[in-house]
Amino acid sequence: VTARRAAVLLALGILFFQLFSGYAPEVLLRRLRFLRHYASQDLVVRRLGGSGAAFDRNYVILLEWARRRLPPGTKGLAVFSGPIPVHGVHLTLYHFTPVPALVEPRRVPPGWIALVYGPRRPEGWRVLTELPHGALLDPAGSPVGRPLEPE
Amino acid sequence: MSAFLRPLSGVAGILLVSSAAGWMLARAFLPEGKPWRAERLGWSVLLGSVLLALFVAVSFSGTGHPGWLPFLLLAAGGAALSRVFPVRAADTRLASPDGDTEGSAARVLLTLLLAGGVLLYALAALTEPMWSNDYVAIWGLKGKTFFGEGGIPGRLFLWQSLAFSHPEYPLGLPLLYAGVAFLLGRFDDHALALLFPVWQMATLVVLFGFLRRRGVSRSLALTAAALLAHFGPLYSGFLTGMAEVPLSFAMLLFGTAFCDALSGSPGAPRRLAIASAAAAAIKNEGFFLAVAAFVVLLLAARKETFSRTVAATLLPAGAVRLIQRLAFGAQPLRDFDFGLFAPSSWGDLAGRLGESLGTAASEVLLPAWPGLLALAVVIAAGSRSRCGGLLLLLAGLGAALYLCVPAVAVAGPSWLVRTALARTLAALAPLVATAVALRLRKVWEPLAVGS
Numbered sequence: 082v083t084a085r086r087a088a089v090l091l092a093l094g095i096l097f098f099q100l101f102s103g104y105a106p107e108v109l110l111r112r113l114r115f116l117r118h119y120a121s122q123d124l125v126v127r128r129l130g131g132s133g134a135a136f137d138r139n140y141v142i143l144l145e146w147a148r149r150r151l152p153p154g155t156k157g158l159a160v161f162s163g164p165i166p167v168h169g170v171h172l173t174l175y176h177f178t179p180v181p182a183l184v185e186p187r188r189v190p191p192g193w194i195a196l197v198y199g200p201r202r203p204e205g206w207r208v209l210t211e212l213p214h215g216a217l218l219d220p221a222g223s224p225v226g227r228p229l230e231p232e
Numbered sequence: 233m234s235a236f237l238r239p240l241s242g243v244a245g246i247l248l249v250s251s252a253a254g255w256m257l258a259r260a261f262l263p264e265g266k267p268w269r270a271e272r273l274g275w276s277v278l279l280g281s282v283l284l285a286l287f288v289a290v291s292f293s294g295t296g297h298p299g300w301l302p303f304l305l306l307a308a309g310g311a312a313l314s315r316v317f318p319v320r321a322a323d324t325r326l327a328s329p330d331g332d333t334e335g336s337a338a339r340v341l342l343t344l345l346l347a348g349g350v351l352l353y354a355l356a357a358l359t360e361p362m363w364s365n366d367y368v369a370i371w372g373l374k375g376k377t378f379f380g381e382g383g384i385p386g387r388l389f390l391w392q393s394l395a396f397s398h399p400e401y402p403l404g405l406p407l408l409y410a411g412v413a414f415l416l417g418r419f420d421d422h423a424l425a426l427l428f429p430v431w432q433m434a435t436l437v438v439l440f441g442f443l444r445r446r447g448v449s450r451s452l453a454l455t456a457a458a459l460l461a462h463f464g465p466l467y468s469g470f471l472t473g474m475a476e477v478p479l480s481f482a483m484l485l486f487g488t489a490f491c492d493a494l495s496g497s498p499g500a501p502r503r504l505a506i507a508s509a510a511a512a513a514i515k516n517e518g519f520f521l522a523v524a525a526f527v528v529l530l531l532a533a534r535k536e537t538f539s540r541t542v543a544a545t546l547l548p549a550g551a552v553r554l555i556q557r558l559a560f561g562a563q564p565l566r567d568f569d570f571g572l573f574a575p576s577s578w579g580d581l582a583g584r585l586g587e588s589l590g591t592a593a594s595e596v597l598l599p600a601w602p603g604l605l606a607l608a609v610v611i612a613a614g615s616r617s618r619c620g621g622l623l624l625l626l627a628g629l630g631a632a633l634y635l636c637v638p639a640v641a642v643a644g645p646s647w648l649v650r651t652a653l654a655r656t657l658a659a660l661a662p663l664v665a666t667a668v669a670l671r672l673r674k675v676w677e678p679l680a681v682g683s
Contacts, residue, residue: 085613085675086613086675088609088613089609089610089613089672089675089676091606091609092605092606092607092609092610092613093455093459093606093610095602095603095605095606096459096603096606096607096610097459097462099602099603099606100459100462100463100464100603101462103462103464104352104464109352109355112355112356112359112469113355115359115360116236116355116358116359119236119360120234120235120236120237121234121235121236122235122236123235124235124236124239124361124420124421124422127236127360127361127422128360128361128363128421128422130360131359131360131361131363132360132363132469133360133361133363133368167365168365168368168369171365171368171369171373171396172368174369174373174394175368175369175372175373175376178373178376178377178380179376179377179379179380179381179385181387183393186393
């Protein structure tokens with residue numbers, strides 16, 4: 082075997098080793114356990130149990146409750162989430178698609194309703210539905226576009 | 233049947249039907265015959281994916297609702313056209329070598345390794361609903377919106393609050409997501425993930441088939457495919473849902489068709505054209521690949537193939553960009569500040585380029601040095617191969633761009649390097665694996681005999 086061929090074999094061996102060392106047995110087992118546990122569950126439950134909801138599962142539970150309770154013909158949803166990571170903002174908009182949504186807007190657009198995470202209930206806003214970890218509210222009774230918090 | 237397996241079976245059925253339609257369409261792109269069979273299988277997946285995205289775009293541009301009827305009509309129309317314009321002549325000059333000399337034990341081992349890579353990626357991709365941020369913020373958001381709205385709403389391009397979803401990105405992947413969802417009857421972002429292992433398998437099949445057709449031994453082709461199957465930086469749960477896996481597949485098809493076109497293979501300009509359109513419809517990097525190929529053509533094309541290859545390379549990618557621009561207006565590349573190219577900013581630009589390369593070296597390349605060194609060794613140890621060289625040149629131009637472009641990133645060079653460089657480089661892996669195997673062909677043969 083020439084030096085050139087030996088170098089090729091050695092390099093390929095390193096490449097295989099590098100790629101195989103990227104696998105963590107505990108990750109593989111966790112994936113199998115996840116599939117076995119969640120495969121029979123609804124898609125929403127699988128998302129709730131997955132990586133995308135890990136930043137705050139209670140918040141994602143609220144999103145799903147709100148999605149199911151949105152009044153028919155909802156024009157849009159202003160979500161007051163409090164501080165969440167940017168992934169949470171994107172997930173919020175994705176979750177309500179195709180209903181347009183905004184996270185922490187300065188004003189609620191006319192005709193839209195609001196979803197508030199946590200116990201806050203802004204004065205003058207009508208509670209449509211109390212939900213686990215939050216509530217759907219209608220700011221229609223208050224001046225149009227009234228800010229949630231004092232500016 | 234479990235809540236997951238039912239829609240998963242549905243998506244599997246849709247992909248089988250679309251790939252079967254793609255198989256019929258492939259008659260217009262690849263010659264018949266055994267040397268082409270594996271590649272035809274892979275191309276069928278691409279052509280089926282194109283059909284799934286295209287029927288949604290066609291339905292949206294008319295008044296029809298996307299469903300099985302318009303999909304089947306489009307597939308039938310394509311199949312009929314492919315019967316009228318088949319690629320007739322079989323390419324007999326580049327057949328696989330007769331009989332291999334390597335031992336069957338090595339082949340079995342490599343096949344098992346390959347199958348293991350496919351299974352492990354399928355597990356990673358299908359563990360949970362697609363979740364990575366770029367899927368949720370860009371590709372999935374648009375696909376789910378198209379499906380939910382039954383159209384492409386203007387707010388995706390107009391609302392500042394949706395700017396994070398990159399209105400300037402191509403719409404091929406979201407249209408494809410919507411296409412599968414329309415046929416399935418629901419948007420199931422867990423079952424849709426099946427697309428990704430299917431694209432991985434199609435990539436591996438094309439890689440293997442192309443190498444065999446180019447005279448590479450079975451064991452070397454299997455080695456390349458097995459290595460690629462386990463390439464975690466590309467085939468990961470994180471990248472499932474994002475554009476890199478389908479882009480890498482389209483790039484491989486582009487590269488193989490590019491080589492074929494330059495060697496005058498029958499049907500190659502058609503294959504190059506469809507791969508160019510597909511790559512540009514998936515990601516902006518796909519459009520850049522067409523531009524890079526044009527540069528390579530200026531250096532390497534022979535007179536008799538130049539104009540046809542240039543047309544097949546640039547026109548389809550340009551057409552994809554033009555159609556999106558005409559339909560939805562010009563969208564700026566918001567992540568980049570091209571004002572930095574002004575002469576007055578060159579000093580600043582040089583500093584940012586240094587930051588980009590420095591961050592890339594210290595945070596992306598250095599941590600991967602053993603693998604990169606091994607890759608450099610197998611590239612250097614290979615012997616000259618025209619196609620291998622062309623593919624390396626294409627991949628090298630891509631890598632050079634990805635290393636330099638963070639210099640003009642609005643959010644700063646280091647930010648773009650950290651968030652995007654590793655995965656954009658990873659998408660070049662199928663091109664590089666093909667190039668390396670082609671270059672190792674002559675070195676490998678004595679190894680196989682001796683084994």
